[in-house]
Amino acid sequence: MILKLAYKNILGNGWRSLINVIILSIVLTGMIWMQGLYDGWGRIARRQMIAWQFGSGHYEQVNYDKYDSFTLDKSNAALSPEMEKQVADGKAVPILYSAGVIYPQGRMTPVVIKGIPTQQSILAIPTEYLKIADKSAPVIPVIIGKQMAKSTRLSEGDQFTMRWKDIYGVFNAYDVVIAKVMNTPVPTTDVAQVWMDYDKLNEVKALNNSATLIVLKDKPVNSDLGSDWRYLSTDDSMAGTDAMISAKRVGGYVIFTLLLFLAMVAIFDTQILSIFKRRKEIGTLIALGLTKRQIIRLFTLEGTLYMLLGTVFTGIFGMPLFLYFGIKGYSMPVDVSSYNIAGMSDSIKCYYSPIMIISTFLIVMLVTVFASWLPTARIARMKATDALLGKV
Amino acid sequence: MSKILIETKHMTKYYPTGEGKFTALQDINLSFEKGEFAGLVGPSGSGKTTLLNIIGSLDTQSEGEVIVLGKEVSTLSARQSAALRSKHIGFIFQTYNLLPVYNVYENVELPLLLLKMSTEERKKAVMEALEWVGLTDKLKSRPNQLSGGQGQRVSIARAMVKKPQIVLADEPTANLDTENSLHILDTMLKINRETGTTFVFSTHDQKVVNYLNRVITLVDGKKAKDDLKVSV
Structure with a gap:
C-alpha cells in the first residue's frame, strides 16, 4: 500500500518529480560513464602494456x-x-x-x-x-x-x-x-x-x-x-599505471560527488517542500490509521522511487551513450600522444563491468534514501492535530 | 440494552503557554452510546474540535480518563492508537481532506488498504459506500473535479467504507451551501439509522443541530448543557 501511495504521489508531483528524476539520471549516467572511461582506459593500458612491454609477466x-x-x-x-x-x-x-x-x-x-x-x-x-x-x-x-x-x-x-x-x-x-x-x-x-x-x-x-x-x-x-x-607479474608492472588511473579517477569522483550532492539537495528540497505542502495530507493519513513511522516510510520510499525512476531513465536515455562510448570509444579532445601515458593514444573504449554498475547504483541509492529520509524528521515531530489544520 | 462506546471521566485538556497553561477542556464527563447522532456545539474556541480529536485518539487528555471502545486512549501506543482509528473510527473533516492525487474510488479505497482487505472485498465495500452517498458515477474523478458537496460525500464514503463503530465529523457542513448541507446530513442520518454507527459532530451550524438527537453545548471548555431530543 505504501508503495502504491508513493508511486501515486510521485506521479501527482508532476514536473517536480520529472526534474528530480532527470537530475538523478544525469548523475547516474555521468558516474557510470566516467567510471567506464577509467576502467576502459585501465583495460586498454593493461592490454597494450602486455602486448608491447611486459607480456604475461x-x-x-x-x-x-x-x-x-x-x-x-x-x-x-x-x-x-x-x-x-x-x-x-x-x-x-x-x-x-x-x-x-x-x-x-x-x-x-x-x-x-x-x-x-x-x-x-x-x-x-x-x-x-x-x-x-x-x-x-x-x-x-x-x-x-x-x-x-x-x-x-x-x-x-x-x-x-x-x-x-x-x-x-x-x-x-x-x-x-x-x-x-x-x-x-x-x-x-x-x-x-x-x-x-x-x-x-x-x-x-x-x-x-x-x-x-x-x-x-x-x-x-x-x-x-x-x-x-x-x-x-603483470599487476606488479601495471602498479604505476593503475595508480595514475586511480588518481585521475579520484579527480572524476570529486566532480560527480558535487553533482550527486546537487541531486541530493534537489531531492532534500523536494521532500521538505512536499512535507510542508502535504501536512494536511499527513494529518489525514494519521487520522485514517497510518502511524508516523509508516508515513516516514512513505516519504522515504518516494525519494527512493525517484532514484529507481532515475535508473530507468538512465537505462533508456543513457544506454545509447554507453553503447557509443563502449563501441566507438572516446577520443581525447586534444593530442595527448606527447603526454606519454599508456592507453591514451587510441580512443578509449569505455568498459562497464556489472560490479561497477551495481556499486555505483547502490552508492547513489543509499545517498538518495538518506537524503529522502533526513527531512522526514519533521514528520516525527509533527502533531496530528496541527497537521490536520495545515500547521507544521 | 444500551452500549457505551465513548466515555470521558473528569477529562481536562490544557496546553502549556509561556506563562502557565491554557485550559481547553475542563472536567468533561460524557458518554456516547451505540447509534447516537450527537453533536458538540458551541462558539469558536469552546473546545469542540479538541474533544473530537481526543476521542479520535489524535490527541490525549491532560487529566482524567477517555475510554473509547473499552480502551483508555492515553495509554495506547502509537501503533495501537493507529489500529483503533483504522478499524473503528471514521473521520469527516470540514475541508474534506481528500488526497488530491487519488481519484474518488482510490480515496474511498484507502482505509481498506490499511486493513489489508482483498481487492474483491475492497471493490465491493467501496461501491457500497459510494452508493450510500450517490457517487457511483464519479469513480474516476479527481477531488479537484468535484463540487464541495460531492467532495464531502466522498469524505463520508471514505469514513463509512470500513463500517466503523464511530464517526467523528468536525464541522462537516461549514463549507457547504444549504442544499448540499441538508443532502449531506440526510445521507449521514440514513447511514446512522441503517448501520447503527455512532456519529459525533462538532458544529455551530443550526442546520446540523436540527438533525441531532443529542446536543452537548460547550462553553469555554466546560460542558454547559447536554440535551437529548426525542426525534428529528
Missing part, C-alpha cells in the same frame, strides 16, 4: 632499477639453460638493456638501447626489421617509435651514430640506420628507446646471451629463477 635482473639509468650497464645476467629452452620454444623473449647516446644530425641524445631477438613473437614490436642480413655490414638496423622519431626529427632510412659502453667500460660506436619507425601506444617502448638485434647488442657489449628482462608468454608455474632474477 617478466623476470627482471636484480640490479635493474627503472628509475636509475646508471644501473643499466650492470643490469644483465646470462640466461640459464632452462630459460634458453623457453626462449627457443617461443615461450619467453630476452631483452638486453644498455645505456647509450645517439648523435642525430650532430645533436646528442641519451637513449636506452634495447636488444631483442628478431624472431620473437611475444611482443608486438616489429622485430623482423632488425634482422641483419650481412653480419659484417658496418650499419646496424634499428627501430624507434613515432614519438622518438618526432623528438629527434628522424625518419625511416636515416643514419646516425650510436655510442655505448661495453661491460669493461670501453666506449664503442656504430652507425645505425632506422629500419622502421613503429607506432607503439606504449610510451616506455618509444620515448628515448632504440631497439636493435639482441645478439648484436650482446656481441658489442662483450656479453654472451645475457639479458636485463625476460618477458614471458604465459604466467610461470614456478616464478623462482634464482638469485639473479626477480619475478614481476
Whole structure:
C-alpha cells in the first residue's frame, strides 16, 4: 500500500518529480560513464602494456632499477639453460638493456638501447626489421617509435651514430640506420628507446646471451629463477599505471560527488517542500490509521522511487551513450600522444563491468534514501492535530 | 440494552503557554452510546474540535480518563492508537481532506488498504459506500473535479467504507451551501439509522443541530448543557 501511495504521489508531483528524476539520471549516467572511461582506459593500458612491454609477466635482473639509468650497464645476467629452452620454444623473449647516446644530425641524445631477438613473437614490436642480413655490414638496423622519431626529427632510412659502453667500460660506436619507425601506444617502448638485434647488442657489449628482462608468454608455474632474477607479474608492472588511473579517477569522483550532492539537495528540497505542502495530507493519513513511522516510510520510499525512476531513465536515455562510448570509444579532445601515458593514444573504449554498475547504483541509492529520509524528521515531530489544520 | 462506546471521566485538556497553561477542556464527563447522532456545539474556541480529536485518539487528555471502545486512549501506543482509528473510527473533516492525487474510488479505497482487505472485498465495500452517498458515477474523478458537496460525500464514503463503530465529523457542513448541507446530513442520518454507527459532530451550524438527537453545548471548555431530543 505504501508503495502504491508513493508511486501515486510521485506521479501527482508532476514536473517536480520529472526534474528530480532527470537530475538523478544525469548523475547516474555521468558516474557510470566516467567510471567506464577509467576502467576502459585501465583495460586498454593493461592490454597494450602486455602486448608491447611486459607480456604475461617478466623476470627482471636484480640490479635493474627503472628509475636509475646508471644501473643499466650492470643490469644483465646470462640466461640459464632452462630459460634458453623457453626462449627457443617461443615461450619467453630476452631483452638486453644498455645505456647509450645517439648523435642525430650532430645533436646528442641519451637513449636506452634495447636488444631483442628478431624472431620473437611475444611482443608486438616489429622485430623482423632488425634482422641483419650481412653480419659484417658496418650499419646496424634499428627501430624507434613515432614519438622518438618526432623528438629527434628522424625518419625511416636515416643514419646516425650510436655510442655505448661495453661491460669493461670501453666506449664503442656504430652507425645505425632506422629500419622502421613503429607506432607503439606504449610510451616506455618509444620515448628515448632504440631497439636493435639482441645478439648484436650482446656481441658489442662483450656479453654472451645475457639479458636485463625476460618477458614471458604465459604466467610461470614456478616464478623462482634464482638469485639473479626477480619475478614481476603483470599487476606488479601495471602498479604505476593503475595508480595514475586511480588518481585521475579520484579527480572524476570529486566532480560527480558535487553533482550527486546537487541531486541530493534537489531531492532534500523536494521532500521538505512536499512535507510542508502535504501536512494536511499527513494529518489525514494519521487520522485514517497510518502511524508516523509508516508515513516516514512513505516519504522515504518516494525519494527512493525517484532514484529507481532515475535508473530507468538512465537505462533508456543513457544506454545509447554507453553503447557509443563502449563501441566507438572516446577520443581525447586534444593530442595527448606527447603526454606519454599508456592507453591514451587510441580512443578509449569505455568498459562497464556489472560490479561497477551495481556499486555505483547502490552508492547513489543509499545517498538518495538518506537524503529522502533526513527531512522526514519533521514528520516525527509533527502533531496530528496541527497537521490536520495545515500547521507544521 | 444500551452500549457505551465513548466515555470521558473528569477529562481536562490544557496546553502549556509561556506563562502557565491554557485550559481547553475542563472536567468533561460524557458518554456516547451505540447509534447516537450527537453533536458538540458551541462558539469558536469552546473546545469542540479538541474533544473530537481526543476521542479520535489524535490527541490525549491532560487529566482524567477517555475510554473509547473499552480502551483508555492515553495509554495506547502509537501503533495501537493507529489500529483503533483504522478499524473503528471514521473521520469527516470540514475541508474534506481528500488526497488530491487519488481519484474518488482510490480515496474511498484507502482505509481498506490499511486493513489489508482483498481487492474483491475492497471493490465491493467501496461501491457500497459510494452508493450510500450517490457517487457511483464519479469513480474516476479527481477531488479537484468535484463540487464541495460531492467532495464531502466522498469524505463520508471514505469514513463509512470500513463500517466503523464511530464517526467523528468536525464541522462537516461549514463549507457547504444549504442544499448540499441538508443532502449531506440526510445521507449521514440514513447511514446512522441503517448501520447503527455512532456519529459525533462538532458544529455551530443550526442546520446540523436540527438533525441531532443529542446536543452537548460547550462553553469555554466546560460542558454547559447536554440535551437529548426525542426525534428529528
